[in-house]
Amino acid sequence: MPKLTIVTDAWHPQVNGVVRSIETTNRELKAMGVEVSMITPEPFRSIPMPTYPEIRLSLATPGRIGRMIEAQRPDYVHIATEGPLGLMARHWCIRNKRPFSTTYHTRFPEYVAARLPVPLAWLYAFVRWFHNRGGACMVATESLRRELAARGINNLCLWSRGIDTAHFRPREKSEKPFGLPRPIFMTVGRVAVEKNLPAFLDLDLPGSKVVVGDGPAREELQARYPDVLFTGVKHGEDLARAYAEADVFVFPSKTDTFGNTILEALASGVPVAAYPVTGPVDIIPAGSNAGALDHDLQIACIAALQASPASARRLAETYSWEAATQQFFDNVVEAKEQRRKRGLRQRFGARPAEIDAHGRPATE
Numbered sequence: 313m314p315k316l317t318i319v320t321d322a323w324h325p326q327v328n329g330v331v332r333s334i335e336t337t338n339r340e341l342k343a344m345g346v347e348v349s350m351i352t353p354e355p356f357r358s359i360p361m362p363t364y365p366e367i368r369l370s371l372a373t374p375g376r377i378g379r380m381i382e383a384q385r386p387d388y389v390h391i392a393t394e395g396p397l398g399l400m401a402r403h404w405c406i407r408n409k410r411p412f413s414t415t416y417h418t419r420f421p422e423y424v425a426a427r428l429p430v431p432l433a434w435l436y437a438f439v440r441w442f443h444n445r446g447g448a449c450m451v452a453t454e455s456l457r458r459e460l461a462a463r464g465i466n467n468l469c470l471w472s473r474g475i476d477t478a479h480f481r482p483r484e485k486s487e488k489p490f491g492l493p494r495p496i497f498m499t500v501g502r503v504a505v506e507k508n509l510p511a512f513l514d515l516d517l518p519g520s521k522v523v524v525g526d527g528p529a530r531e532e533l534q535a536r537y538p539d540v541l542f543t544g545v546k547h548g549e550d551l552a553r554a555y556a557e558a559d560v561f562v563f564p565s566k567t568d569t570f571g572n573t574i575l576e577a578l579a580s581g582v583p584v585a586a587y588p589v590t591g592p593v594d595i596i597p598a599g600s601n602a603g604a605l606d607h608d609l610q611i612a613c614i615a616a617l618q619a620s621p622a623s624a625r626r627l628a629e630t631y632s633w634e635a636a637t638q639q640f641f642d643n644v645v646e647a648k649e650q651r652r653k654r655g656l657r658q659r660f661g662a663r664p665a666e667i668d669a670h671g672r673p674a675t676e
Contacts (some may be wrong), residue, residue, distance in 0.1 A: 315347045316644060317386035319377070321370065321395030322417070323352035327525075327545055328502055329572035330417045333473060334392060340637035349384040351377065351397060363427040366528065370396045378404035388413070388644045394420050394442050406445055413448040413647035415471065416460065419506075419567045426505050440464050447647030450640065452570035453594035467650060469643045474633030475575040480552050482581030482625060489557035490541055492520035495617060498558035498582075500551075500573045501565075503527035503542070512564040513537045515610045524554055555580035560616040563592060564609060571595065578602060579628035583619035585612040595627075602627040 318338070322330040338348050358368035377400040381389060389405055389412040391398045398414075405412045421435030443449040443465055450471035451457050457468045489496055497517055501507055504527040513521060513533065521540045523533075534542045546554050555561070561577030563586035571591040574584050578595075584603035586592035596603050602624040604615035 313345055313347050314388065315349070315384065315386040316341065316388045316390060316641075317349045317351060317381055317384050318390045318392055319351040319381075319397050319401040320392035321353060321397045322393050323350075323354065326367065327547075329568075329570070330393070332572060333417070336474070336476075336633055337637050337640055340633050341641060343634075344637065344641065346641060349386065351380050351401065353397065356397075363528065366526075372396055372400045374400045374403040374407070377401050378408065381405075381410075388648055390414070390644055390647075391446070393417065394439070398442075402442065402445065411447050411648040411650075413450065413644050414443050414446040415450040416443065416456070416465075416569065418569060422567045423506050436463050443467075447650035448643045450643050453590055455590045455594055456569050459590065467647075469646070471640045471643055472636045473570055473572055473575065473631065474636040475572075475579045475628050475631045476633070477579045477625075477629055480555060480576045480579035480628075482621060483553065483556035485557055490520075490522060490543070492522070492541060495519035495559035496522055496557060497560050497562050497585075497613060498522040498524065498554070498577075499562045499564065500524040500555065500576070503530040503533060505529055506565070506567050508564045508566055509533060511609055512562045513540055515613060517610070517613055519559070522554075522558070524551070551576075552580065555582060558582045560585050560613055561603075562586070562609070562613060565591075575628055575631055578624040581621035581625045583616040583621065583624050585609065585616040587612070600627055 318334065320334055322328065324331065341348050353368055353370040356370035356372050358370045361367040361369050377397065381404065389410060391401050391412055391414045420439060421432050424430055424435055425432050446467065448467050448469050449465060450469055451460060452471060452473060454470065457470065461468055495518060497519065499512055503509065503523065503525050523540060523542045524546050526545045530542060555577055561582045561584045563571055563574055563584055566587055566589050568591045574592065574595050577584055584596060586605055587607060587609060588605040592605055596605060600623060601620045603619050604612040606612035
């Protein structure tokens with residue numbers, strides 16, 4: 313049975329797409345026969361992240377992380393985040409010549425620049441430094457792969473996402489959900505600056521607006537938009553029922569790398585309105601009638617009212633967690649192979665095509 317260690321700074325009690333993706337992938341990996349061990353913030357002392365105290369920064373050392381990895385005796389190591397645990401794991405892997413793969417889950421440079429006066433060029437230099445030493449850097453969409461390749465990030469490969477279509481599904485709609493008049497325009501996710509929520513909340517739309525989720529910007533936005541219903545965080549069946557009550561799901565973010573909430577809405581039979589940016593353009597193809605994309609979000613919202621709930625559901629059904637997890641594990645295996653070939657190139661000076669299946673220069 314292959315053994316995999318995943319190192320992540322994003323974990324419970326955080327509620328976000330990164331945590332959900334890792335959690336679901338773990339479940340599918342175990343069903344595939346992969347033994348998964350986790351290194352998460354749970355056993356570490358931590359401090360609140362400046363400007364976002366809900367996220368805790370673990371206080372760890374490379375030595376402690378290394379001992380934890382060694383104790384798990386993995387065949388493969390995957391580093392999911394660029395936070396303190398990810399940095400320590402990266403340091404240990406490089407020092408000990410251990411192959412590893414990484415994931416570019418979030419637009420780290422844009423998220424930091426939205427909170428701190430740090431130039432984007434510096435932040436992307438850090439991203440290149442972090443990810444280029446791994447054997448594979450996984451991204452969720454083809455458009456993001458092209459974008460990051462143009463910024464000098466190497467070894468990029470695709471890892472898509474899936475959706476639980478039994479949990480998120482169309483349901484009978486209430487006449488006045490949440491006690492509000494229809495149509496219901498809803499968004500779900502972290503209530504934070506990078507989600508660009510005012511672009512949605514400022515729109516002049518018929519019916520009602522609902523925000524499901526919590527975060528550092530909620531208090532300010534709730535005071536600023538008294539006519540908008542902020543429900544707070546919902547989980548499980550409550551979340552699934554909330555999605556199914558919406559008439560249009562609005563995704564105002566321009567910085568997400570995928571948009572798991574888009575799939576959750578589509579699976580619930582709710583058309584999506586969004587900007588034509590990375591994530592939405594990759595999930596919602598032109599002519600699908602599952603939603604509407606426009607640089608004017610108001611136009612997209614009104615057009616999405618005419619989209620087909622059945623088409624939204626059919627599109628979601630094409631996303632399988634089983635297929636996405638197989639893609640993930642194939643990338644993990646390939647990352648180790650790439651590290652082996654890199655070592656052989658350094659030893660023999662051979663290019664990848666000149667290295668045979670036995671790890672020797674093919675020209676010998």
